[in-house]
Amino acid sequence: MVKAADMMIARRADTRARADFATWKMIAKLNGASSLSAEAQNFLASYKTLLEDTSEDEATEATIRLMYKTYYAEMGGVGKPPEVRSVPSEPKLEPKTDNVTAFRRPAARLARPTTFPGASAGGKQQLPVALIFACLIVVYVGIRYFWR
Numbered sequence: 001m002v003k004a005a006d007m008m009i010a011r012r013a014d015t016r017a018r019a020d021f022a023t024w025k026m027i028a029k030l031n032g033a034s035s036l037s038a039e040a041q042n043f044l045a046s047y048k049t050l051l052e053d054t055s056e057d058e059a060t061e062a063t064i065r066l067m068y069k070t071y072y073a074e075m076g077g078v079g080k081p082p083e084v085r086s087v088p089s090e091p092k093l094e095p096k097t098d099n100v101t102a103f104r105r106p107a108a109r110l111a112r113p114t115t116f117p118g119a120s121a122g123g124k125q126q127l128p129v130a131l132i133f134a135c136l137i138v139v140y141v142g143i144r145y146f147w148r
Helices: 004-029 038-053 056-074 129-147
Strands: none
Touching: 004 038, 004 056, 038 056
């Protein structure tokens, strides 16, 4: 029986192994393998050895499994590492000759309403700004006159 803690360690180890391998593989393609750690260089060397005998996908998975077992032990996993279901990679599709995406015209925007937001459909016009300003002046003058 696999404990929940061991399963969490297994998932983290698998994720780390996949991420590290992809990173190391890209660094090796960019001729930077000499800057990698000795452990990374050993894993890449075993990958190249496997690549001579098997396909690229099989060599990749075998190297990742080897890295996973090593990482599982380093992270404190006990016993044999449990099998972790890897995310199935998308099937490789035949290259399409028609890779053009048709764009659609966006929907027409609605015109701004000329009524107050709470107004009825009768269509009250908005008050002009000058009329509102004049009303505020009248109220201000009235208050000043009232207080004297």
